Amino acid sequence: MNTAGRADMMLHNVKVPRALIHDPLGFGGTSSQDCLHGDLLLRDGRALRMEPATRTDTLPRMVLPRLTECHVHLDKCHTIARMEGVGGDLQAAIAAQGADRKNWTPEDIRIRATRGLAELHGAGCGQVRSHVDWGSDHMGLATPASWPVLVELAQDIRDQMTVQLAPLIGVDALIDPEDTNAVAREIAASGGVFGAFVLDQPNRREGIRNAFAAAEKHGLALDFHVDEGLAPDLDGLEIIADVASETGFQGPVLCGHACSLMNLSGDRLFQLADKLARCDISVACLPTTNLYLQGRTNGTPDRRGLTRVRELRDAGVRVVAGTDNVRDAFCPLGRHDPLIALALTVLGAHLDPPFGACLPMITTNAQEALGLAPIHVDGAAIGDLILFDAATMPDLLAGGILPQPLTQALQGDLR
Numbered sequence: 001m002n003t004a005g006r007a008d009m010m011l012h013n014v015k016v017p018r019a020l021i022h023d024p025l026g027f028g029g030t031s032s033q034d035c036l037h038g039d040l041l042l043r044d045g046r047a048l049r050m051e052p053a054t055r056t057d058t059l060p061r062m063v064l065p066r067l068t069e070c071h072v073h074l075d076k077c078h079t080i081a082r083m084e085g086v087g088g089d090l091q092a093a094i095a096a097q098g099a100d101r102k103n104w105t106p107e108d109i110r111i112r113a114t115r116g117l118a119e120l121h122g123a124g125c126g127q128v129r130s131h132v133d134w135g136s137d138h139m140g141l142a143t144p145a146s147w148p149v150l151v152e153l154a155q156d157i158r159d160q161m162t163v164q165l166a167p168l169i170g171v172d173a174l175i176d177p178e179d180t181n182a183v184a185r186e187i188a189a190s191g192g193v194f195g196a197f198v199l200d201q202p203n204r205r206e207g208i209r210n211a212f213a214a215a216e217k218h219g220l221a222l223d224f225h226v227d228e229g230l231a232p233d234l235d236g237l238e239i240i241a242d243v244a245s246e247t248g249f250q251g252p253v254l255c256g257h258a259c260s261l262m263n264l265s266g267d268r269l270f271q272l273a274d275k276l277a278r279c280d281i282s283v284a285c286l287p288t289t290n291l292y293l294q295g296r297t298n299g300t301p302d303r304r305g306l307t308r309v310r311e312l313r314d315a316g317v318r319v320v321a322g323t324d325n326v327r328d329a330f331c332p333l334g335r336h337d338p339l340i341a342l343a344l345t346v347l348g349a350h351l352d353p354p355f356g357a358c359l360p361m362i363t364t365n366a367q368e369a370l371g372l373a374p375i376h377v378d379g380a381a382i383g384d385l386i387l388f389d390a391a392t393m394p395d396l397l398a399g400g401i402l403p404q405p406l407t408q409a410l411q412g413d414l415r
Contacts, residue, residue: 009410011040012055015062017356017393020363022376034356034393035062042410047380059391063406064359065375066126066386067338068366071256071284071322073168074113074130074153075104075146077336080327089296090228096329101133109149116326117157119336124386124403127162129223129254129370131195134167134183141169141179143186151190164370166195166223171207171236177214180207184214193221193371198236199228205239212243221252221371227260230294230303234260241275249279252371256284256322258307259294269308273315282369283317285309285361286324287344289331309349320366321345338362343397355393382406 015035018024029036029050037060038050047063079100080086086096113130120128132150135141147167154163167187174180174196184194194215198204208224215222227234237258244253255276264272276283285307294305312319323341325331334340342362345351351358360366364374375384386403390396 007044009042010051011042011063011387011406011410013053013058013060014038014040014387015060015391016040016050016377017062017064017359019356019359020065020376021378023378027378034354042382045382047377047382047385049378062388062390062396063377064124064386064388064403065363065377065380066384067124067362068127068320068370068372069120069123069125069323069336069338069362070129070254070320070366070369071286071324072116072120072128072130072336073132073325073328073330074116074150075109075132075144076328076330077116077326078112078328079103080329080332083329086329086332088293090293090330093293093329100329104145106145106149109146110153113150113153116336117153117161117163119326121157121160122402123335123337123339124405125161125336125338126375126384127164127367127370127372129164129166129193131166131168131223131225134169135173141173141183147190151192154191162372165190165192167192168225169196170201171196171198171204171211172201174207174210174214175203177210180210180214181217184218184220188218188220193223194218195223196225198224198226198240200231200234204236205243208236208239208243209247212247212249215251216247216249219251221254222249223254223256225257226255228257228290228294230259230262230305232260232263234263237261238272238275241272241279241281244279244281245275252369253279253281254284254320254369255281256286256324257290258283259290259305261308261312262304262306264308269311270315273308273312273317276312277316281317282320282365283307283312284320284322284369285345285349286322287341287348288326288334289324291344291348292331304348306345306348309345309351318365318369319361320369321361322366338366339397340399343399346397353393355397359393382410
């Protein structure tokens with residue numbers, strides 16, 4: 001570490017992905033594929049610009065803003081080890097996870113969710129949204145035991161990460177406006193966002209309208225699990241876009257899954273994608289769970305469960321990537337790490353190099369999808385930046401590299 005002034009520090013021989021710089025033309029550095037390379041000047045606790053690299057005898061490292069995890073399930077995670085004979089499609093996973101709920105004591109939830117949060121923190125996350133199952137046959141819309149536990153954990157970790165919580169409620173449970181408003185009121189008091197599960201429920205349009213109305217009334221963002229299947233007649237995503245347009249809803253709307261877009265092509269796909277773009281609705285690709293559950297046959301599946309990543313991006317839709325389920329009935333493997341989700345999205349959706357343009361899916365675009373201000377490297381506080389021992393984007397996405405907080409790195413002997 002060199003000091004160029006009393007409040008200046010220099011981080012030598014680093015790369016910054018061009019897609020994560022607000023003003024790449026004014027940032028300095030030399031071009032290196034999809035990154036800018038040089039020595040990063042830090043002034044008054046913020047990243048200012050790149051200077052010419054003065055040490056090039058070692059491989060460079062990579063500076064990113066802290067990652068954003070747009071979609072996980074901390075109430076479900078790390079339950080697979082106590083299940084036997086689990087496997088099948090979405091409905092089978094719902095049934096298996098429901099059977100495990102008898103084990104969901106506050107202490108059990110706390111232990112598993114704390115493990116998940118530790119994984120997210122270790123992966124370099126600064127912002128996280130977790131869904132929380134809400135509503136069942138015997139409890140109706142009563143507050144689940146997991147909600148106050150996760151609210152407390154989110155408060156406990158607020159100095160390390162911003163954790164947003166979204167209830168996962170079947171949209172058919174939202175046909176009563178008073179019931180919907182009562183849930184929204186409690187969510188707002190906890191600082192959460194309003195969420196719902198939309199598949200093929202007969203009264204889904206009414207439930208979606210009530211969700212929008214409650215979110216508008218209580219100032220909440222919206223997050224939908226929508227069209228998580230490959231059946232040809234799923235239309236939840238289009239209903240959401242239509243209701244957003246009709247109501248003029250201004251809050252952020254994030255739609256996860258949208259697997260059934262694989263059934264659309266040509267003008268039909270373009271028209272729906274255009275609706276989403278005009279309403280500023282974001283779509284989350286969730287590759288682990290969707291590749292594991294969707295398109296199941298008696299043999300090897302021949303259909304991808306992903307949403308239309310490339311087509312949505314081409315139409316101007318904000319597409320993000322999330323981890324979704326980790327070691328539960330919906331996905332028996334995985335780890336809470338947005339880079340893993342992004343790498344699988346790259347492979348599953350055939351996103352080609354250079355990969356730097358994909359990073360906003362787990363950083364700046366993901367922050368905007370959660371209703372947060374995007375953090376670019378230029379101008380970022382040191383505490384919002386992380387350092388990877390990776391010289392290239394393929395190195396970064398190959399996996400197995402955990403970041404170091406830049407505040408911690410600056411205390412050591414930098415190259």
